[in-house]
Amino acid sequence: MPSFDIVSKVQWNEVDNALNQSQKEIGQRYDFKDTETLVEKNEAGISIRASSEERAKAALGVLQEKMVRRKVSLKFLDVGDPETTSKGGSKILVKVKEGIESEPARKIVTAIKDAKLKVQGAIQDAQVRVTGKNKDDLQKAIQLVRGLDLGIELSFVNFRD
Numbered sequence: 001m002p003s004f005d006i007v008s009k010v011q012w013n014e015v016d017n018a019l020n021q022s023q024k025e026i027g028q029r030y031d032f033k034d035t036e037t038l039v040e041k042n043e044a045g046i047s048i049r050a051s052s053e054e055r056a057k058a059a060l061g062v063l064q065e066k067m068v069r070r071k072v073s074l075k076f077l078d079v080g081d082p083e084t085t086s087k088g089g090s091k092i093l094v095k096v097k098e099g100i101e102s103e104p105a106r107k108i109v110t111a112i113k114d115a116k117l118k119v120q121g122a123i124q125d126a127q128v129r130v131t132g133k134n135k136d137d138l139q140k141a142i143q144l145v146r147g148l149d150l151g152i153e154l155s156f157v158n159f160r161d
Contacts, residue, residue, distance in 0.1 A: 002138055003131040004159040005124075006108060006145060008152050010076050010098045018066035019046065025062055032059070036089070039063055045078075045095035053082045053090040060092055073153040097152065099126025104150040115144050135161065 023039050026032045037050040037059050048063065050056040064074055078095040085091050100108075108128050109121040119132030119141050132138050142156055 001131055001133060002135050002159075002161050003129055004138060004142070005157050006100065006128040006130065007155050007157055008076075008098060008100050008126070009155060010096055011072060014070040014072050015067070015076075015096065016041070018063065018070040018072060021070075022059070022063045022066045025066070026059055045093055048092040048094065049085065049089060050091075051089045053084075056082055056090040056092050060094070063094070075151060075153040100128060100152065100154075101126075104152055107150060108145055108148065111144060111148055112141055115141075117141055117144070 019039060019041055026037050026039060032055065035051045035055045037048075037055050039046065039048050039059055039062075041047075046063070048056050048059050050059055060079065064077070067074060067077070076097055078097050080093040080095070082090045082092050102123070105123045105128050109123060112119060112121040112130065117132070117140055118134065118137045119130050121128050121130050121141075130138060130141050132141070138159075145154065145156075
């Protein structure tokens with residue numbers, strides 16, 4: 001029986017490349033000179049530290065620009081609010097979202113059911129598997145899901161005949 005999976009996966013190598021490029025640009029740019037601006041990856045996500053809130057936001061802009069150039073969707077990024085640090089600087093935490101959470105997964109499954117296509121959607125871990133008897137119905141389901149605005153980046157993988 002034909003099937004495919006709907007996933008939300010980040011290309012971590014491209015995220016690392018964008019992070020390295022943004023660190024390099026921040027180190028070379030004149031407007032970041034003597035601002036102690038740092039962009040680093042840690043277990044919580046990507047941490048941006050600077051001597052002022054404006055410099056932290058500018059560094060975030062550089063990071064986002066590099067992500068777009070590396071073809072990493074900004075929908076993967078969950079940007080936190082700027083926080084003040086103990087030395088009067090500013091810190092922004094950017095979390096990288098991966099996987100489909102339960103609420104958007106339920107929306108996908110209900111949209112497929114409401115469209116009355118001859119396919120079934122099932123939530124499995126952080127992905128949705130769609131099965132059906134006909135390839136054309138599966139392709140209609142893909143078009144339907146692409147039309148939904150869920151606020152996350154979706155990919156369609158493991159298309160099996």
